Amino acid sequence: MARPDENAPLWPVAWERKGSKGDLWGTLTSGIDRFKREVERAKESNVTLYLGIECSMTDIYKGYEHSEVLGSQIIRTLFAFKVKHGVEPVFCGGRNELKYHIVECFDALDRHYFANKNSEQVSSLGVNQAIPVTEPLGSFGSDIMPEGDA
Helix, strand or coil: CCCCCCCCCCCCEEEEEECCHHHHHHHHCCCHHHHHHHHHHHHHCCCEEEEEECCCHHHHHCCCCCCCCCHHHHHHHHHHHHHHHCCEEEECCCHHHHHHHHHHHHHHHHHHHHHCCCCCCCCCCCCCCCCCCCCCCCCCCCCCCCCCCC
16 A cells, blocks of 8 residues: 555555456466465455456456466456455456556545545445545546546
C-alpha cells in the first residue's frame, strides 16, 4: 500500500497485477507459498487484496500451453482464496481495463469515505475502522488513463 504523496489517503486495499497466464500460473503453482505469505500479511494488516488478472476467465479455463495444470484448477484455486481469505480476483481484458478497475476502486473508496466521514463504517469492502484522510484524491489516476479519458 503506497501513497503517491504524504497528503493522499492510505486505503486498506492492495492490488497485485498478473499480466500474463504464465504469471498467474506461476503464482498459483510454484509460487503458491510466497502468495500464501502475501495473503496472510494482507489479512494481518486488515487489507483487502485484489488480484488484477489481465485475461478473461474464459481464457484461463482454456489453460496455459506451458503447464499441465488445468485452467479449471487455477480458477478453483482463485475462488478458494476468495472464499477462505477474501482475495478478490478481477478478470480484465488487458492492462487498460485493469487501470480502470484500480482507479474506480480507489475513487469509490474516496467517495464512500467522504460520504460517511463521521461513521465508523468506512469501507464497503469490510473494513470497520476509521481511516485518517487529509484530503480527497481528486484526479487520482489521470496520469495512467489512456489519452482523452482522464
